[in-house]
Amino acid sequence: MSEVHTTDVAIIGAGPVGLFSVFQCGMLKMSCHVIDALPATGGQCTALYPEKPLFDIPAAPNINAVDLIARLERQIAPFKPVIHLNQQVSELEKVGEHWHLRTSSGLNIRARAIIIAAGAGAFGPNKPPLNNIDRFEGKSVHYMVQRREDFRDQRIVIAGGGDSAVDWALSLADVAAEVYVIHRRDRFRAIPESVAQMKALADAGKIELVIPYQLAALEGKDDQLKTVIVKTLDGEERRIAADHLLSFFGLASKLGPINDWGLDILNGVINVEPTTCATNVEGIFAVGDIAHYPHKLKLILSGFSEAAQAAHAAYRIVNPGQALNFEHSTTSGIPTLEPA
Template identity: 65%
Template sequence: MSNSRHTTDVIVIGAGPVGLFAVFECGMVRLRCHVVDALDAVGGQCTALYPEKPIYDIPGYPRINAADLVHNLQAQAAPFHPVYHLGQRVERLERTADGWRATTSRGVEIEAKAVIVAAGVGAFGPNRPPLAGIEAYEGRSVFYYVTRREDFRDKRVVIAGGGDSAVDWVLSLQEVAARVMVVHRRARFRAAPESEARLKALAAAGSIDLVVPYQLHALEGQGGKLDAVIVATLDGETRRLEADALLPFFGLSMELGPIATWDLDLDRDLIVVDPATCATSADGIYAIGDIVSYPGKLKLILCGFSEAAMAARAIYARVHPQTPLHFEYSTTSGVPNL
């Protein structure tokens, strides 16, 4: 537990793509940022859920992998020397004489004149299957996210689930794994029709094993090393799948977490903001990205980027009320030194 204290211009809550770009936009108007995120690495869902999946709607990039986008955004923010507080979340937000104090789950206190909430979908984590002793395998043989598909090269992999994430990783990992076995409780999947068609074509060709209608029943192994996954039908018929890794994809559990206690106006678990400034109902707190609501809001990364720029300029007036901000294009101003 840390008891360190910090003072800065802006506290950014969330280190996903939109939070990282908020650091850049704040830096462009000479505002310093501290960034807090519950994950151990920057990038949000792009890092935790689909780092190797392509994104097609980032301006100037016909196609870019999520991990590369995060790397570029972090490099873009780097000249402004943001301070990252990772692996912890903001538990309390308290008003101060001229702003806000955030206290994290590790006891870090950060004071600033403004706060930007860029928390995406809020706190999220995997829906874990109810398997006895699964905790001993997590992070060693059982994984809820894939960050590098090379980690599964030449391994026997069981993938459980029937949604897009499960099917997408079947299609990807079958190219590198020794064998991919797909466990689902029914023959019909919830993935995109084209993806489901590719999945069943691979099964028909013998390239993967389609284990239906089964569901996860038990794990065999010791010391965190998986030997087999036991699956069962609803009638109790069991089957043993020799495996090196299990990837259960049963969706995410998402909640606002402590944000719900900050007395912000909410609309169905989304933070209501002024679309011109991204200001919330609490003076000095702004929100951007997928966590916000306003008429016409689109949940796209590029819209979050625009919101970051508007919030940064609104915050400048709060931090420097005596110094008007003269709008400049980056081609003219360059990247300022902080």
Template identity: 55%
Template sequence: MTQHIATDVAIVGAGPVGLFAVFELGMLKLSSVLIDALPEVGGQCTALYPEKPIYDIPAHPAIEAGALITQLEEQIQPFAAPRLLGRQVNGLSGKAGAFTLTTDRGDVIHAKAVLVAAGAGAFGPNRPPLDGLEAYEASGAVQYYVRRREDLRGKRVVIAGGGDSAVDWALALKDIASVSIVHRRARFRAAPESAAQLDEAASSGAIEMVIPYQLHRLAGADGVLSAVEVATLEGEVKSIPADVLLPFFGLSMDLGPIAAWGLQSEKHHVTVDPATCRTSLPGVFAIGDVATYPGKLKLILQGFSEAAMAAHAIFPVVHPDQALHFEYSTSKGVPG
């Protein structure tokens, strides 16, 4: 149903950072609305890896991505921010203090400030260039996201990639599946502790390390995978028995209509002032993975910090004649 909403801040993106922005804005008594192209909140945490453990959220030694979203939803419940889900923002007009946003569903949002928390934008996996890939994707023999860890129990799983996703899933699946991890070099681009755990698991035989190899060919028929063939740069080929291939080569990023707003950008990321998260367009702010500045770390943790800084920088845009007196949440509590 088409909606017309007037609010203080329009948040474009309902991933973990966008959700936490509702809290930080609410603590300053600023109203907000969440807009996201996905049909549910949570961004990549919900859509791609709800059961993936996250280890760098303060006070949570480990928390699954889906559980993190559940906790964030509970935290922002007092602020009752409307949600426009399954919608893409396709228009922005006006100026700071008086923006109008429109969506592809015909919604109209009047906001005094805009906060872009679009994560990776319109994201999709970087697919390996393998013949016959589509048939294996259709059957589920090739998967780019793991929504239910239990679906892979007892399977022969080949993981390809050298980043955090590849290493984290190898560790998460080693106790329920036969796991082989393929990478073109011995060094992994993962958190040091995770890389150390991977080495330990490989030494104990819990994970097979297939190094230095790259994906070469898929063996099977009618979408049923029987083996993954890998090759060295010298052309040496090896066959790994497999039921499922998980290629983790990152996400392709597309800002979509946001790219037409005229924001200063760098390599598909929006450039912001690190002290305020202001973009080059007055009244528009950006936080989370979509934002970039010197020293930026793509961590949910840092996105949470940016949400707090942006909220305080947004306050004078919404209330230009009011002074903001900073108070700790322990002193003032959560507004009722």
């Protein structure tokens, strides 16, 4: 069995609210491990709108989402959080007084309390809802390209209308046997020069733009795709013989395993008691966009406040019977934490 990390609080989600939860726990001298599915911290701020300015963060009249995350990281650095990226918490169970977490990478963490700051869930590829698509994944259906050479002399169908679809159409046109681009309309959300290049390749017969079509079904044997079936809005069908499908519909978030932990969840959010952010399961708290109560505002601002509420409530569970001396940071400064 691999190493087991032990910490006071395990925080699920490294978006702004998850990161600030580290700060609030740290002020109460609780150590934290943080787990996130994305390869970088920041959650939606990094994944969906890195360059967008935020105007509603107190005392930061205009701040880019990536800068907000960088500042939060600086603010929590004194508490030496351990951040585990690129993995999802796949299992959570209570063993005695501890929660045991296991991640999709096989990492094990023991914690006294859990704070879920998972936003709308873990980000992953936005998969087309075709019922047998899982069967082909990894072998002949892909959501990213790792090695361009893998597609040499292959017949490739690219689905989507954004930068990834256009860029890979351009790149693979040179190596693949055939390249088809499936898109629902004539307009692409990509750099105009790239779109122009792609249209020129289509005019030259190097690739084919299959427009206005959407993915309808996949056929194949075992994990090998043979045919991609596409349809127009009027139901007109076309069958394209293909070895690989590259599906580029951006990111989508899913609660995934969080659904299985006995939490009171409705429509993708967890009901909490708003003054403590406690869920219906003792020792598990939820903060930020994933936490719900009457009149909830999905603001980063609210999430920061919820992080403080949850940290104070978690203190009672992490340190049973111990007094919690409420102190302002002006008085206490930044406490030093022993390494977890």
